[in-house]
Amino acid sequence: MLRRTWVRTISAASSDGLHCARQVLTPQARRQSSTHDSARSSFATGSGAAVAAFATAATAFSLGNATAVCDDKKGRSRFTDSVIVITGAGGDFGRAGAMAFKREGARVVLLDASAKGLQKTEEALRAVPGPESLAITCDITSDSAVEGAVAQVEKKFGHITHLWNNAGVQGDVTPTLDYSLADFQKVQEINVVGAFRVIQCVARSMRKTGGGTIVNTASVAALRGTPAMPAYVASKAALLALTMTVAKDLAPDNIRVNAVSPALIGPGFMWDRQNELHATSGSPYFAKDPTTVGKNKLGGVPMKRLGSIDEVVSAVAFLLSEDGGYCCGTNIIIDGGLAMR
Numbered sequence: 115m116l117r118r119t120w121v122r123t124i125s126a127a128s129s130d131g132l133h134c135a136r137q138v139l140t141p142q143a144r145r146q147s148s149t150h151d152s153a154r155s156s157f158a159t160g161s162g163a164a165v166a167a168f169a170t171a172a173t174a175f176s177l178g179n180a181t182a183v184c185d186d187k188k189g190r191s192r193f194t195d196s197v198i199v200i201t202g203a204g205g206d207f208g209r210a211g212a213m214a215f216k217r218e219g220a221r222v223v224l225l226d227a228s229a230k231g232l233q234k235t236e237e238a239l240r241a242v243p244g245p246e247s248l249a250i251t252c253d254i255t256s257d258s259a260v261e262g263a264v265a266q267v268e269k270k271f272g273h274i275t276h277l278w279n280n281a282g283v284q285g286d287v288t289p290t291l292d293y294s295l296a297d298f299q300k301v302q303e304i305n306v307v308g309a310f311r312v313i314q315c316v317a318r319s320m321r322k323t324g325g326g327t328i329v330n331t332a333s334v335a336a337l338r339g340t341p342a343m344p345a346y347v348a349s350k351a352a353l354l355a356l357t358m359t360v361a362k363d364l365a366p367d368n369i370r371v372n373a374v375s376p377a378l379i380g381p382g383f384m385w386d387r388q389n390e391l392h393a394t395s396g397s398p399y400f401a402k403d404p405t406t407v408g409k410n411k412l413g414g415v416p417m418k419r420l421g422s423i424d425e426v427v428s429a430v431a432f433l434l435s436e437d438g439g440y441c442c443g444t445n446i447i448i449d450g451g452l453a454m455r
C-alpha cells in the first residue's frame with residue numbers, strides 16, 4: 115500500500131536548518147516533530163544543518179544515512195514508538211534492517227551470537243538518525259541467553275512490539291549421502307529450535323503488553339529443495355510450517371506472524387561464497403567453477419538479476435508494519451520469480 119510521506123533530508127549546511135524544517139512542515143507535523151523521539155533525534159543530528167521537507171508517494175524513501183521518514187498526516191513514521199528486536203543483527207540482513215527501521219523511528223534491539231558482528235552493526239547505526247538502540251550478545255540456542263535478553267529489553271524499553279526472527283546458519287554444502295548428522299542437528303538447533311525459542315520468549319512478552327508482530331526469515335531453498343543443502347532446506351521448510359501454526363496460535367493474542375523467503379541476494383560476499391561452496395560440493399547439479407554456477411542460477415530467474423538486501427528489508431518492513439496488517443501466517447517470496455511454477 116502506498117502512502118504519502120514526509121521525507122526530511124539532513125545535510126551539513128546552515129545553522130538555520132531546524133528552523134527551515136519546522137517552517138516547511140505542516141503545523142500538525144511540526145507539533146509532532148517536537149514530541150517524538152525519532153523526530154527529535156533526527157533534528158538534533160542536524161543541528162547546524164539544512165533540512166528540507168517534501169511530500170512523496172513512497173512508503174519508505176531513503177536517501178542515504180541522514181534521512182528520516184515520517185507519515186505526512188500525523189508526522190509519525192511506520193515504526194515510531196516501536197521496539198523492534200532483530201536476531202542475527204550482526205549479519206548482512208539484520209544490519210540493513212536495523213538501519214532501515216531506526217530511520218523509520220524504531221528503537222532497535224540487536225541480538226547476535228557474534229560480538230564482532232554486533233559491533234559492526236552498532237557502528238553503522240551511529241550514522242543513522244533516530245532513537246536509542248540496544249545491542250545484546252545472545253546465542254539463540256541458550257534458554258538463559260534469550261530469556262535474559264528479553265528481560266533486559268523489557269527493563270530498558272518497557273515492551274517489545276516487533277520481532278524480526280532472522281538469525282540463521284547455512285550448514286555444510288554437501289550431498290545427502292555424505293552429509294554429517296552432527297551438522298544436520300546443529301543447523302536444526304539454531305534455525306528451528308532457536309527460532310522457536312525466540313518466538314516463544316518474545317511472544318510471551320508481547321502478550322503481556324497487548325500484542326505485536328513477528329517475521330521469520332525462511333528461504334526459497336525450502337520451497338525448491340536446493341541440492342547439497344539438506345540441513346538448511348529442512349530447517350527453513352520447518353520454519354515456514356512453524357510460521358503457520360504459530361500464526362494461528364498467536365492471532366488471538368493480537369500477535370501477527372509471517373515469513374519472508376529470499377533467494378539470490380547479492381552481489382557481495384554471501385553470493386560469491388555460496389557459488390564457491392556449490393561449485394566445490396561435488397553435486398552433479400552444479401558446475402565446477404563458481405562463475406558458471408552463478409550464471410546458471412541467474413539463468414533460472416525470470417527477472418534476470420540478483421535481488422538486493424534492501425528489497426528483502428522492504429518486504430520485512432511491510433509485514434512488520436500496519437501496511438501488512440491483514441497478513442497472517444503468510445510467506446513473501448523475494449526471488450525475482452525463481453520459485454514460480
Ligand SMILES: NC(=O)c1ccc[n+]([C@@H]2O[C@H](COP(=O)([O-])OP(=O)(O)OC[C@H]3O[C@@H](n4cnc5c(N)ncnc54)[C@H](O)[C@@H]3O)[C@@H](O)[C@H]2O)c1
Pocket residue numbers: 201202203204205206207208225226227228231252253254255280281282283284304308331332333334375376377378379384
Ligand atoms: N543471504 C541470503 O542470500 C539469504 C537467502 C535466504 C535466506 N537467508 C536467511 O536470512 C538470514 C540472515 O542471513 P544473512 O545473509 O544476513 O546471513 P549472515 O550470516 O550475514 O547473518 C546471520 C547472523 O546470524 C547469526 N547467528 C548464527 N547463529 C546464531 C545463534 N545461535 N544465535 C544468535 N545469532 C546467530 C550470525 O552470527 C550472523 O550474524 C538467515 O536466516 C539466512 O538463512 C539469507
